Amino acid sequence: MVKPGMFIGDRYEIISKIGTGGMADVYKARCHRLNRFVAIKILKQEYSEDKKFVDKFRAEAQSAAGLSHPNIVNVYDVGEDEGLYYIVMELVEGITLKNFIERKEKLEIKEATGIAIQIAQGMEAAHANHIIHRDIKPQNIIISREGKVKVTDFGIAKAATSNTITSNAMGSVHYISPEQARGGYSDEKSDIYSLGVTLYEMLTGQVPFIGDNTVSVALSHIQEEATPVRTLNPAVTPSLDKIVQKCMQKKPERRYLSVSALIEDLKKSITNPEGDFVQLVPTLVDDSPTINLSEDEVSSIRRATKHTAPIMENADKELDLDAEADDSEKDLDPKLEKIAIVGGVVAAIIMVLIIIFLISRLIPFKSGSADASPSPSPSPTATAETTQEGIVVPKFIGMTQEVAENTITELGLVPKVTEEASELYEAGIVCGQNPAQNDTIEEGGTVEIVVSTGPDQTVVLVPDVTNKTLSDAQYAMTVAGLNAPNSAEEFNDNIAAGKVIRTEPAAGTSVDRDSSVKIIVSKGSETKVVTVPDLSGLTEKKALATLVEKGLTGEVKEYKYDNSVKQGKVISQSHSSGTQVEEGTKVTFTVSLGVEATYTYEASFNITENPFTYEEESGTLSVVLTQDGKSWEVYSAEVDYYSFPLPITFNGKSESVGEISLYCDGEKFGSTHSVSFTKVKQ
Numbered sequence: 001m002v003k004p005g006m007f008i009g010d011r012y013e014i015i016s017k018i019g020t021g022g023m024a025d026v027y028k029a030r031c032h033r034l035n036r037f038v039a040i041k042i043l044k045q046e047y048s049e050d051k052k053f054v055d056k057f058r059a060e061a062q063s064a065a066g067l068s069h070p071n072i073v074n075v076y077d078v079g080e081d082e083g084l085y086y087i088v089m090e091l092v093e094g095i096t097l098k099n100f101i102e103r104k105e106k107l108e109i110k111e112a113t114g115i116a117i118q119i120a121q122g123m124e125a126a127h128a129n130h131i132i133h134r135d136i137k138p139q140n141i142i143i144s145r146e147g148k149v150k151v152t153d154f155g156i157a158k159a160a161t162s163n164t165i166t167s168n169a170m171g172s173v174h175y176i177s178p179e180q181a182r183g184g185y186s187d188e189k190s191d192i193y194s195l196g197v198t199l200y201e202m203l204t205g206q207v208p209f210i211g212d213n214t215v216s217v218a219l220s221h222i223q224e225e226a227t228p229v230r231t232l233n234p235a236v237t238p239s240l241d242k243i244v245q246k247c248m249q250k251k252p253e254r255r256y257l258s259v260s261a262l263i264e265d266l267k268k269s270i271t272n273p274e275g276d277f278v279q280l281v282p283t284l285v286d287d288s289p290t291i292n293l294s295e296d297e298v299s300s301i302r303r304a305t306k307h308t309a310p311i312m313e314n315a316d317k318e319l320d321l322d323a324e325a326d327d328s329e330k331d332l333d334p335k336l337e338k339i340a341i342v343g344g345v346v347a348a349i350i351m352v353l354i355i356i357f358l359i360s361r362l363i364p365f366k367s368g369s370a371d372a373s374p375s376p377s378p379s380p381t382a383t384a385e386t387t388q389e390g391i392v393v394p395k396f397i398g399m400t401q402e403v404a405e406n407t408i409t410e411l412g413l414v415p416k417v418t419e420e421a422s423e424l425y426e427a428g429i430v431c432g433q434n435p436a437q438n439d440t441i442e443e444g445g446t447v448e449i450v451v452s453t454g455p456d457q458t459v460v461l462v463p464d465v466t467n468k469t470l471s472d473a474q475y476a477m478t479v480a481g482l483n484a485p486n487s488a489e490e491f492n493d494n495i496a497a498g499k500v501i502r503t504e505p506a507a508g509t510s511v512d513r514d515s516s517v518k519i520i521v522s523k524g525s526e527t528k529v530v531t532v533p534d535l536s537g538l539t540e541k542k543a544l545a546t547l548v549e550k551g552l553t554g555e556v557k558e559y560k561y562d563n564s565v566k567q568g569k570v571i572s573q574s575h576s577s578g579t580q581v582e583e584g585t586k587v588t589f590t591v592s593l594g595v596e597a598t599y600t601y602e603a604s605f606n607i608t609e610n611p612f613t614y615e616e617e618s619g620t621l622s623v624v625l626t627q628d629g630k631s632w633e634v635y636s637a638e639v640d641y642y643s644f645p646l647p648i649t650f651n652g653k654s655e656s657v658g659e660i661s662l663y664c665d666g667e668k669f670g671s672t673h674s675v676s677f678t679k680v681k682q
Helices: 051-064 097-104 109-128 167-173 188-204 214-223 238-247 259-271 295-305 325-331 334-362 401-410 470-479 540-549
Strands: 012-020 024-031 036-043 075-081 084-090 094-096 141-144 149-151 390-392 414-420 430-434 446-452 459-461 487-490 500-504 510-512 518-522 529-531 553-560 570-573 580-582 586-592 599-607 618-627 630-640 646-652 658-664 667-675 678-681
Touching: 012 036, 024 084, 051 075, 051 084, 094 097, 097 141, 097 188, 109 141, 109 149, 109 188, 109 259, 109 470, 167 214, 188 238, 188 259, 238 259, 259 470, 401 414, 401 446, 470 500, 470 518, 540 553, 540 586, 599 618, 599 658, 599 667, 618 646, 630 646
Parallel strands: 414 446, 487 518, 553 586
Antiparallel strands: 012 024, 024 036, 036 084, 075 084, 094 141, 141 149, 430 446, 459 510, 500 518, 529 580, 570 586, 599 646, 599 678, 618 630, 618 658, 658 667
8 A cells, every 4th residue: 555655666755645546546756866756646456457458558658758848747757666556757736627627617718728729739749759648638637836738648548448438437538539439449639529628618617518427428429519619608709619619520530630730720719719710621531440340349339329318227337339320320221221311301301391381371471562561571580569559679689780680671660780899799790789679669760780890809908927937928918919029127026037027018908909018027136236345443243233234244253362453343354345245245254352461381390309429420400391292391401419409490381280300411310290380471
C-alpha cells in the first residue's frame, strides 16, 4: 500500500495523494535526485496483475515521454518497484478544466476559445509524433495557476481496453467518439471529436448526451445529433457553433482532417465571429479501415441499437459496441432494399401533397377580385386575428427582416424599420417591435420593427492582463479584438520582473475594435545607487543613524583599542566613503576602545645557593625564566664567592607563575624555583 513517506524507485518520496482515476492513483512526490516535486501515477492493483496491459501501459507511457510542449504535461520517467507500476510526470499546480467549468457553470466565448486553442496545440504536437490521446476530456485538462492549459495522459489511454464500456467509465463515455464507442479504429480525428465535445461543455455547461448508463450514452454518440450550442447559449457566435458541429460529425471524414485546420478556424472565429468560413460539407476521404465483425458482434450491436434507450440487466456486465447499427443492413436482401427505398420516396411525396392540400383548405389566401375583402396571408412564424378593437399584433421578434416586413404588409399594416446592435440576435433578425406582441392596432397602422445589426463590433473593453507574461497578455488582446504591437518596461516594487504592470489605455476602458494597446512590463524592483558616507570620528549611534538616513544598513564589526582615536568613535569602515553601492547595502565599522593601558609583570627572587666553593672563585651568573611554555634569560652578571646571597628583580610576560633555573658559566646549579609575578600599571 502506498503511504506518505515511502520511496518509489529509490528516489521518489511520496508526499500525499492528490487524485484517483479509473486506472491509477496519483500522488505528489519529491524527486530526491533532482530535488523537485513531481506527480506519480501508480497503476491500481487489478491492472498491475495483467501483464499484457502492463506491457502496453509502459510502452505507451515511454512513447509519451518523448513529447515536449508547453500545452502537454511532460512525462519524466516510467518504472516498476516491487509490483508497483508507475509513471512520473510534471507536477502542475492548478485546477482541472472539469472543475473550472463546474465553478463557472459555463465559460465566456473568448475564454472557451482560448482554452480550446491551447488544448489543440498540445494535440497538434502529439499528432505530429504519431501519438493519439484517445481520452480527451475536461478531467484530463489542467489549468495551471499561471493560466497555462496543459493536457495530461497523452498516449496512455491506448493501454486501456477500447472494446468495452463499463459502468465505471461514465466519465470518459460522455466524450467518446462514435468510432471508439463501436470499438473501431481511432485516429487523430477521434481526438478532434472529443475536443469538440469538451468545447461544447465549455460553452453550454453540459455534455451533449446524457443517459442512465454508459451504453445509452455511447449509443447517443453513434445515433443521435447533439442540440446545437447556440440553442443552449445564444451568445455563441455562428462560426464557433459551426466549428463545434464540424468537430462532432459522426463520420470521421466529415470532421477536421487535422488539428492544424481546427486551430486555424478557432483563431478565425476570434477575429471574424460572424464569418461563414467553416465548411460542413463531407470530404471524399475515408481512411477509417473496415472493421471485420463476428456474427456474435453483429447480433450484439443489433440488439443494442434496436432501442433508443437500452436498459442494462446487469450494470456490471460489459457490453460490446464493436459494430455500427448501420452495418446490420449488410444482411438485407438487395431487392428488399430497393423496395424500401422506392417506398420511402413515394410515401414522402404523398405526405407533401397531403400537407399542401390541408394548408390550401385551412388558410384563406388574398383574392385578386376587387370585391373580395382583404385577408392577410399567413407568416410562417406568425398568425394574427382581428377583433372589434383592431388587429392583434403577432410576435415579429426572431423573424428575418424580409419575413417580418412581408407579414406586416399582408396584415394590412405599414412596416417601419430601424436598426440597432444586439448581443442576442445575429444581423438581419428582428430584435424589437412596437406595438408589442398581443397589442391591438387599427388596420393601416404602422408597426415598427428593430432589426439587429449583430453585436456591437465597434467598441470593446481592454482586458485586465495584470501579472500575466507579455506573450499571454498579447494573446489576450488578440482574443479581445485588439492589437498590442508596443510594449515598454519600467521598475516596479510590487510586480515581478517579466509580468505586466498595466496597459495604456487601462483595463476596462472602452476602445474601438482593432485599437492598439500599449503593455507596460515590470523590470522588477529598481536598483537604486547611493553614496557611502564618511563615518570617521562619529559615535556608534550617530554612525548607524547616518547609514539609515542614506538608505543603507549598518553594523559594528568589532571594538578595539586605538591610541589615536577616542573611545566610542569610529576607527574604520568596510566601504570607503564616496563609494557608490546599491541601496540597502550593509556597511560595517570598527569602534575605538580608546588608548590601551600598558602593564609590567614583576617578580623578585633571592638567590641563596652559591655556585662557588672557594673564596677566590668567580664566573658569569645566568637566570633563565620559563613562563607560558616559553623560556628566556632574565638576568646575567659577573659574580664571585662573596656575591651571595644575591637578590634579583626581573619581568615576565604575564601574571602566570613561572620557573627560574640558575646557570654559572653555562653549567646549571641549584634547584628550579617557582616565582609569582605582580601586575604593575605603567
